[in-house]
Amino acid sequence: MKPDIKEILSIKYPIIQAPMAGGITTTELVASVSNAGGLGMIGAGYMSASQLQAQIKEVKLQTSNPFGVNLFIPNQFENSAQKNAEAENLLKQIEDELNITDKYVDLPAFKEERERFYNQLQILIEEKVPICSFTFGLPEKGISDNLKKHGILLIGTATTVKEAQLNEKSGMDAVVVQGMEAGGHRGSFTLEGEEKLIGLMSLIPQAADHVTIPVIAAGGIMDRRGYLASFSLGAQAVQMGTAFLSCKESGAHLLHKKAILNASDQDTVLTASFSGKQARGIHNRFISLLQKHEDNLPDYPIQNSLTKKIRAASAAQGTSEYMSLWSGQSPMLAKDQTVKELINNLIR
Amino acid sequence: MKPDIKEILSIKYPIIQAPMAGGITTTELVASVSNAGGLGMIGAGYMSASQLQAQIKEVKLQTSNPFGVNLFIPNQFENSAQKNAEAENLLKQIEDELNITDKYVDLPAFKEERERFYNQLQILIEEKVPICSFTFGLPEKGISDNLKKHGILLIGTATTVKEAQLNEKSGMDAVVVQGMEAGGHRGSFTLEGEEKLIGLMSLIPQAADHVTIPVIAAGGIMDRRGYLASFSLGAQAVQMGTAFLSCKESGAHLLHKKAILNASDQDTVLTASFSGKQARGIHNRFISLLQKHEDNLPDYPIQNSLTKKIRAASAAQGTSEYMSLWSGQSPMLAKDQTVKELINNLIR
Numbered sequence: 001m002k003p004d005i006k007e008i009l010s011i012k013y014p015i016i017q018a019p020m021a022g023g024i025t026t027t028e029l030v031a032s033v034s035n036a037g038g039l040g041m042i043g044a045g046y047m048s049a050s051q052l053q054a055q056i057k058e059v060k061l062q063t064s065n066p067f068g069v070n071l072f073i074p075n076q077f078e079n080s081a082q083k084n085a086e087a088e089n090l091l092k093q094i095e096d097e098l099n100i101t102d103k104y105v106d107l108p109a110f111k112e113e114r115e116r117f118y119n120q121l122q123i124l125i126e127e128k129v130p131i132c133s134f135t136f137g138l139p140e141k142g143i144s145d146n147l148k149k150h151g152i153l154l155i156g157t158a159t160t161v162k163e164a165q166l167n168e169k170s171g172m173d174a175v176v177v178q179g180m181e182a183g184g185h186r187g188s189f190t191l192e193g194e195e196k197l198i199g200l201m202s203l204i205p206q207a208a209d210h211v212t213i214p215v216i217a218a219g220g221i222m223d224r225r226g227y228l229a230s231f232s233l234g235a236q237a238v239q240m241g242t243a244f245l246s247c248k249e250s251g252a253h254l255l256h257k258k259a260i261l262n263a264s265d266q267d268t269v270l271t272a273s274f275s276g277k278q279a280r281g282i283h284n285r286f287i288s289l290l291q292k293h294e295d296n297l298p299d300y301p302i303q304n305s306l307t308k309k310i311r312a313a314s315a316a317q318g319t320s321e322y323m324s325l326w327s328g329q330s331p332m333l334a335k336d337q338t339v340k341e342l343i344n345n346l347i348r
Numbered sequence: 349m350k351p352d353i354k355e356i357l358s359i360k361y362p363i364i365q366a367p368m369a370g371g372i373t374t375t376e377l378v379a380s381v382s383n384a385g386g387l388g389m390i391g392a393g394y395m396s397a398s399q400l401q402a403q404i405k406e407v408k409l410q411t412s413n414p415f416g417v418n419l420f421i422p423n424q425f426e427n428s429a430q431k432n433a434e435a436e437n438l439l440k441q442i443e444d445e446l447n448i449t450d451k452y453v454d455l456p457a458f459k460e461e462r463e464r465f466y467n468q469l470q471i472l473i474e475e476k477v478p479i480c481s482f483t484f485g486l487p488e489k490g491i492s493d494n495l496k497k498h499g500i501l502l503i504g505t506a507t508t509v510k511e512a513q514l515n516e517k518s519g520m521d522a523v524v525v526q527g528m529e530a531g532g533h534r535g536s537f538t539l540e541g542e543e544k545l546i547g548l549m550s551l552i553p554q555a556a557d558h559v560t561i562p563v564i565a566a567g568g569i570m571d572r573r574g575y576l577a578s579f580s581l582g583a584q585a586v587q588m589g590t591a592f593l594s595c596k597e598s599g600a601h602l603l604h605k606k607a608i609l610n611a612s613d614q615d616t617v618l619t620a621s622f623s624g625k626q627a628r629g630i631h632n633r634f635i636s637l638l639q640k641h642e643d644n645l646p647d648y649p650i651q652n653s654l655t656k657k658i659r660a661a662s663a664a665q666g667t668s669e670y671m672s673l674w675s676g677q678s679p680m681l682a683k684d685q686t687v688k689e690l691i692n693n694l695i696r
Contacts (some may be wrong), residue, residue: 003682003690009664067562114527129393131576145512156507160613160620161612161613161614161680162614163610179547179549180528180545181546181547181548181549181550196613196614197528197545198529198614198677199527199528199529199547199548199549199567199568199677200547200548200549201529201547201548201549201567201569201574201577201678202567202568202677202678203569203572203613204568205571205573205678205681206612206613206678206680208682209680211679216539219547219550219551220512220547220550221549223552223553225552225553225580225581225582226549226553226580226581228580229514229576229578229580229581230577232573232574232576232577232580233573233574233577234573264506264510264554265509265544265546265550265554266508266509266510266544266546267528318426328550329374329546329547329550329551330550330553330554332509332554332557332558333553333554333557
């Protein structure tokens with residue numbers, strides 16, 4: 001018998017708002033979810049320690065219920081001057097089209113990324129954040145032991161049964177199993193060559209059978225149908241991204257929300273064009289231009305830094321053609337609604 | 349309110365055994381499923397009209413319950429002497445390894461394929477088969493009208509919402525929505541370039557919202573968990589392939605069954621290497637050798653004919669390395685059991 005996820009997270013409903021990075025998880029979104037009895041999550045992947053601390057303090061002012069923070073595990077990456085130059089050359093055409101004149105990019109370095117991660121962890125301990133989840137890998141034993149010692153519940157991310165087992169082994173208290181339907185970045189971390197894309201219908205029961213920790217389902221879940229199906233399949237909770245991203249409280253750009261509300265099941269693709277890591281979003285002109293060069297693009301997070309100005313300029317200029325329009329495979333189920341309406345629909 | 353699938357198919361349980369072609373759907377398998385209250389299906393895609401008629405007569409002797417037949421819609425294909433020669437050259441190394449000396453291949457022609465299809469349809473009418481399903485496309489209006497005039501219920505196959513809508517428009521009485529998890533051939537028929545892989549968790553509710561005919565879920569469903577989840581998501585029935593293929597009554601080669609029972613969620617891939625059309629199966633040496641040449645392989649069903657002797661010789665010589673080991677993404681849920689045991693587990 002697995003531990004009860006609602007008990008260990010101290011939440012009323014087994015509903016987790018996916019920790020989407022890049023400004024989507026506003027304090028309003030996180031607090032609304034937690035106040036409604038779910039688990040709001042700050043997507044802190046790209047935040048500095050001080051930004052993170054500021055938002056944690058804000059969230060605490062707006063809810064007394066548990067909430068969580070998601071961090072990206074820093075992974076070694078290549079910084080190839082040649083690849084960077086090739087990518088910059090590809091991006092130049094778009095930058096010109098968008099009249100981006102200041103093309104200076106402060107490239108990330110692994111050492112800094114790791115330092116930032118350690119500083120983020122320090123903030124979680126300092127602020128006594130009750131729950132921390134991880135994407136892109138697993139923390140070292142020293143880190144997870146330390147977090148646990150401070151009473152922080154740990155949630156990892158897996159895209160295969162094997163990754164779910166590695167999560168359990170590394171001491172995670174629960175694991176999000178992310179189906180290939182999921183929007184945004186894939187949390188895979190054991191790839192050898194080809195990406196293993198497992199549908200959630202297959203992933204949940206197989207993972208549930210092979211770990212003793214609670215399984216949280218993610219990918220394409222938008223309404224009560226996916227919510228109930230996840231429990232039938234053996235999950236104890238759902239983690240929903242696109243559904244919360246479309247809510248009024250989310251910080252996603254209006255063009256992003258509109259693109260989701262207008263998309264069909266066939267309109268999303270997996271692409272590494274925006275960040276250097278595979279992520280699912282709605283197909284647009286940026287992807288058309290970059291996708292065929294994907295095998296030669298710089299690693300994450302270099303490519304992410306190189307495309308940042310383009311994405312921002314696209315949004316500022318009112319076109320979604322060069323924005324990263326992250327979305328799962330169920331955009332036809334998205335609704336322009338409040339968090340309260342979404343959660344009420346799930347639990348009714 | 350959609351029509352009730354159990355009523356229109358006159359079945360006790362909303363369980364359809366997927367019509368797997370190539371000798372898997374033995375009379376024993378089909379009749380056992382129908383006798384247990386599900387719907388047994390003859391996978392007749394590769395059968396001649398006389399073979400089909402013989403099996404229909406056999407099935408009738410073993411069950412008085414409804415059963416169905418699945419046909420492949422014949423599609424135009426290219427017969428390129430150059431591509432065939434290139435493929436034969438690639439296959440030669442394997443043929444030599446397996447000591448295949450008689451390399452003569454009777455290549456299929458579209459005209460014959462279409463004639464065979466018409467003859468198969470004639471048999472269905474003559475034998476008053478109650479249910480006919482289609483893969484790889486939709487029958488022309490004249491054909492579906494004629495089958496309906498003879499009281500035959502029609503089921504189509506879709507891999508996207510758009511394909512589900514085309515099924516409804518063409519007069520299908522129900523539609524199988526095949527998630528990307530599904531084993532064997534993809535039923536896609538509206539591809540423009542890239543394959544659209546939609547997970548079943550996303551496909552069922554979006555399709556159910558956009559058609560008025562009953563939706564049947566297929567892909568990765570192996571046990572009561574996937575069965576119940578499918579209904580939660582909006583399907584009225586399930587169609588299960590790998591689960592029935594693994595049953596004692598199926599005609600799948602023992603090496604094939606064994607490969608499924610030993611596989612993990614990560615072990616299946618989509619490949620056109622065996623037949624010229626995308627299909628999901630367990631990765632083996634044949635796929636390793638052919639996959640990188642996939643874009644230049646002959647069309648279906650030419651490639652299917654070219655690889656036939658290799659697959660047969662591999663099985664005969666006791667190795668599964670050159671067999672087509674079709675499997676969905678949930679092989680870890682497969683069991684060595686009887687049809688009765690499988691169905692009892694579903695409906696318990």
